[in-house]
Amino acid sequence: MLDFPRWKQAWYWFITLFAALAALPSLASLNNVHWPSALPRPMINLGLDLAGGSHILLEANADQVRRQRLENMEESVRARLRQAPTRIRIGDISSKDGSLTFMLEDQSQVDAARDLILPLTTGAGLTGQRDWDIRVDDGSRFVLTPTKAGIDQAISAAMDTATEVIRKRIDALGTREPTIIRQGANRIVVQVPGLKDPQALKDLLGKTAKLEFKLVDSTASASDIAQGIVPPGSEVVPFENAQKNGGVAAIAVKRLGGIKGDQLTDARQSFESRSNTPVVSITFDQQGGAKFAKLTTENVNRPFAIILDGKVLSAPNINEPILGGSAQISGNFTVETANQLAIALRSGALPVDLKVIEERSVGPDLGADSIRKGMIAMLIGTVALMSFIFITYGRFGVYANVALVFNVLMILGVMAIANTTLTLPGIAGFVLTIGAAVDANVLINERIREERHRGRRVVQAVEMGYKEASRAIFDANITNIIAAVLMFLFGSGPVRGFAVVLMIGIVTSVFTAVTLTRMWVANWLRKARPADINL
Amino acid sequence: MKLLKLVPDHTNIHFLRGRVPFYMVSVLLIVASLTLVATRGLNLGVDFIGGQMIRVTFTQSATAPVAELRESVGGLGFGEPIIQQFGKPNEISIRMKLPEGSEGDATLADAMARKVTATVKAGHADARIDGVDSVSGKVSGELFKTGMQALLAAIVAISIYIWVRFEWQFGVGALFALVHDVSLTLGMFALTQMEFDLNIVAALLTLIGYSLNDTIVVYDRIRENLKKYRRMPMPELLDLSVNETLSRTIVTSLSVLITLASLLIFGPDVIFGFTAAITLGIFVGTYSSIYMAAPILIWLKVNPTSFVQVESEMDRQERLAREAGGQ
Numbered sequence: 001m002l003d004f005p006r007w008k009q010a011w012y013w014f015i016t017l018f019a020a021l022a023a024l025p026s027l028a029s030l031n032n033v034h035w036p037s038a039l040p041r042p043m044i045n046l047g048l049d050l051a052g053g054s055h056i057l058l059e060a061n062a063d064q065v066r067r068q069r070l071e072n073m074e075e076s077v078r079a080r081l082r083q084a085p086t087r088i089r090i091g092d093i094s095s096k097d098g099s100l101t102f103m104l105e106d107q108s109q110v111d112a113a114r115d116l117i118l119p120l121t122t123g124a125g126l127t128g129q130r131d132w133d134i135r136v137d138d139g140s141r142f143v144l145t146p147t148k149a150g151i152d153q154a155i156s157a158a159m160d161t162a163t164e165v166i167r168k169r170i171d172a173l174g175t176r177e178p179t180i181i182r183q184g185a186n187r188i189v190v191q192v193p194g195l196k197d198p199q200a201l202k203d204l205l206g207k208t209a210k211l212e213f214k215l216v217d218s219t220a221s222a223s224d225i226a227q228g229i230v231p232p233g234s235e236v237v238p239f240e241n242a243q244k245n246g247g248v249a250a251i252a253v254k255r256l257g258g259i260k261g262d263q264l265t266d267a268r269q270s271f272e273s274r275s276n277t278p279v280v281s282i283t284f285d286q287q288g289g290a291k292f293a294k295l296t297t298e299n300v301n302r303p304f305a306i307i308l309d310g311k312v313l314s315a316p317n318i319n320e321p322i323l324g325g326s327a328q329i330s331g332n333f334t335v336e337t338a339n340q341l342a343i344a345l346r347s348g349a350l351p352v353d354l355k356v357i358e359e360r361s362v363g364p365d366l367g368a369d370s371i372r373k374g375m376i377a378m379l380i381g382t383v384a385l386m387s388f389i390f391i392t393y394g395r396f397g398v399y400a401n402v403a404l405v406f407n408v409l410m411i412l413g414v415m416a417i418a419n420t421t422l423t424l425p426g427i428a429g430f431v432l433t434i435g436a437a438v439d440a441n442v443l444i445n446e447r448i449r450e451e452r453h454r455g456r457r458v459v460q461a462v463e464m465g466y467k468e469a470s471r472a473i474f475d476a477n478i479t480n481i482i483a484a485v486l487m488f489l490f491g492s493g494p495v496r497g498f499a500v501v502l503m504i505g506i507v508t509s510v511f512t513a514v515t516l517t518r519m520w521v522a523n524w525l526r527k528a529r530p531a532d533i534n535l
Numbered sequence: 536m537k538l539l540k541l542v543p544d545h546t547n548i549h550f551l552r553g554r555v556p557f558y559m560v561s562v563l564l565i566v567a568s569l570t571l572v573a574t575r576g577l578n579l580g581v582d583f584i585g586g587q588m589i590r591v592t593f594t595q596s597a598t599a600p601v602a603e604l605r606e607s608v609g610g611l612g613f614g615e616p617i618i619q620q621f622g623k624p625n626e627i628s629i630r631m632k633l634p635e636g637s638e639g640d641a642t643l644a645d646a647m648a649r650k651v652t653a654t655v656k657a658g659h660a661d662a663r664i665d666g667v668d669s670v671s672g673k674v675s676g677e678l679f680k681t682g683m684q685a686l687l688a689a690i691v692a693i694s695i696y697i698w699v700r701f702e703w704q705f706g707v708g709a710l711f712a713l714v715h716d717v718s719l720t721l722g723m724f725a726l727t728q729m730e731f732d733l734n735i736v737a738a739l740l741t742l743i744g745y746s747l748n749d750t751i752v753v754y755d756r757i758r759e760n761l762k763k764y765r766r767m768p769m770p771e772l773l774d775l776s777v778n779e780t781l782s783r784t785i786v787t788s789l790s791v792l793i794t795l796a797s798l799l800i801f802g803p804d805v806i807f808g809f810t811a812a813i814t815l816g817i818f819v820g821t822y823s824s825i826y827m828a829a830p831i832l833i834w835l836k837v838n839p840t841s842f843v844q845v846e847s848e849m850d851r852q853e854r855l856a857r858e859a860g861g862q
Binding site: 059362366380389424427432468471476478482487489499534 | 540544592645663666673674678684685693696733734736737740779782787793794798800803813
């Protein structure tokens with residue numbers, strides 16, 4: 001074992017120094033030391049619990065996607081059959097139990113109707129399944145049922161769009177380095193470091209920003225609306241802020257014939273010229289502008305409701321046709337809320353409502369405090385431990401201690417190279433790894449001591465010590481790896497950060513505590529050839 | 536230089552002589568811990584039961600005005616808050632249940648957080664809001680489930696590994712020791728009502744890993760001695776193995792405790808519970824590897840012959856190498 005060829009020694013030193021040097025930029029940054037920008041700078045990321053910031057888990061309402069899909073299909077079927085060369089008349093379309101059902105008035109048109117409806121469906125998934133299942137019962141009753149593959153595809157598409165929209169909104173807030181990841185079937189994780197006020201972010205994410213313009217149904221009486229009774233074809237929509245609308249809680253609007261606010265090219269916060277109150281100015285694209293002009297031209301002197309996410313913002317009168325393709329939305333805004341709405345409208349509506357189901361925010365002060373205290377604890381712990389190891393094992397303790405220092409640097413270096421994230425439990429994992437890393441040296445040194453007592457000569461005792469101890473070191477570290485891997489698989493956020501540090505620490509500590517110390521001890525034994533060792 | 540020797544060179548402590556009473560005490564402690572967990576319950580954090588936790592530091596005050604906050608925050612109509620100190624006396628966490636109906640309308644939880652922080656800040660100019668955790672019932676349920684799965688999976692996977700590397704009796708012994716360690720730590724949390732959150736699950740997993748360290752070192756020595764001293768009675772052989780590894784056990788445990796102590800005293804307050812759990816686990820784990828993992832081998836009738844019969848290829852090669860070297 002005293003035989004360490006030169007190339008092997010060089011190789012071990014290379015690995016050690018390479019990993020250790022990679023730790024320097026991160027250490028410099030933690031201690032606010034300038035790192036020359038010409039040099040490469042692998043960095044350890046700080047987790048949100050250290051850097052301060054917000055972690056927000058959003059969940060989409062999958063039912064809503066299903067409902068929306070049914071509604072869209074209903075509209076498409078209606079339009080398609082109406083616009084057919086020979087019009088196909090149908091009865092009411094009912095959407096019970098997640099399927100659409102309708103009857104043809106003329107049974108002979110079944111095949112023609114099927115030919116028209118079939119192109120409305122597309123393939124879904126990899127199995128050649130279609131996204132809708134079309135069935136005809138009793139000769140003339142069509143049943144359209146969404147397939148599982150179709151629904152999954154729709155949800156997935158909605159989540160893709162939602163992720164994009166969220167990214168746009170967060171970018172508009174001007175925050176740096178947000179992480180936005182889809183998780184599972186219908187969740188999105190948003191992580192934004194260094195945010196002073198997570199409230200604004202949450203307000204923005206929670207807004208679906210579905211803007212609609214619908215005509216007010218003035219035939220409905222106030223008392224009927226209060227009871228939820230409205231003429232057919234109308235629906236009750238509550239006011240966003242009832243008090244400021246003279247105590248009126250809701251109004252009736254016509255379900256169809258309105259326009260959606262998704263065809264915008266711009267939205268800005270501005271001020272209404274006369275009252276100087278904050279409003280949101282919107283600009284339609286060409287198509288949307290044309291629709292808006294048509295709607296306002298046909299309904300001069302009638303009120304229409306501006307509806308945002310199912311709540312009426314305001315219901316102004318159409319005084320004159322609005323032809324320019326731009327409009328102002330008023331609705332008891334402050335400058336901030338108007339600005340927020342403008343951002344939300346600019347980045348587009350979310351295709352589905354998102355709900356915050358988990359939020360973790362950490363103030364920047366607490367994080368900085370944690371880093372400082374973690375560093376101090378690490379420093380004191382390491383120095384105390386090194387002293388203990390030195391007085392217990394003397395020269396062999398020095399080897400163990402030097403290995404320990406390299407171990408610390410290597411863990412940091414590997415973390416920086418792999419660009420992993422250091423979390424608060426990660427710091428604890430770090431300190432703990434330092435304590436546990438010396439276990440390998442303890443095992444080896446105790447074994448050497450034992451072998452000496454049994455009367456073996458120095459070189460043989462050292463050789464046996466390393467050999468016999470290695471087995472237990474190996475088994476012990478494998479079990480630790482098992483625990484760490486499971487922690488990583490099942491854990492979330494900060495706990496994962498802890499698991500990563502443990503895993504890296506286990507690997508580097510075996511290298512430094514066993515391989516490096518063996519090399520140093522071997523070199524010493526070869527040079528000094530001691531007849532006895534103080535252990 | 537005279538080196539420090541915590542354990543004399545040749546100890547001969549009869550650890551296993553008191554194995555029956557010790558075992559009975561241990562089993563009793565496990566039962567007591569589990570009963571305590573079942574009756575008194577764990578003080579589950581928002582990670583596991585859902586709700587909102589707001590951390591506040593009163594930067595200019597020596598102690599946080601807990602009683603007064605309990606009144607003012609409790610008066611907001613969101614139910615009784617649980618206010619706890621963590622770390623220093625001027626750092627507290629305010630825990631509340633999420634308001635009724637917040638599963639459907641997320642803005643309700645938000646509104647509550649806003650009101651609570653506003654109330655705290657209005658009464659105390661030096662209040663610094665350090666963090667807000669808001670976890671819905673759905674997520675907390677999932678976190679609890681995966682946390683428990685991770686613990687179970689770790690215990691089972693590690694036991695299987697020991698079984699494969701040693702013998703099935705050793706696997707059972709390790710399993711028993713792990714159950715002992717986890718139960719006692721859980722019991723400790725039920726007793727002190729320290730907050731039990733996700734970090735504590737990580738602490739338990741760590742503790743499982745380290746408790747196993749000790750057990751493996753002792754087992755490794757037992758295996759070695761079983762091959763060396765074929766005719767030695769089991770209790771004597773176990774005592775010998777524990778004594779031979781005693782110095783290492785003490786030095787390693789002390790090493791880990793030194794670093795943990797530094798974390799407890801100087802480290803971040805937020806992870807105090809986490810560090811405390813691991814510290815406790817080091818004591819429990821060291822005890823269990825001597826008094827739980829070893830004696831069970833006697834009862835499961837491990838003896839030199841049973842070991843030699845199933846000598847693994849790796850062990851065989853080692854033995855051959857050793858024999859060859861000895862000639």
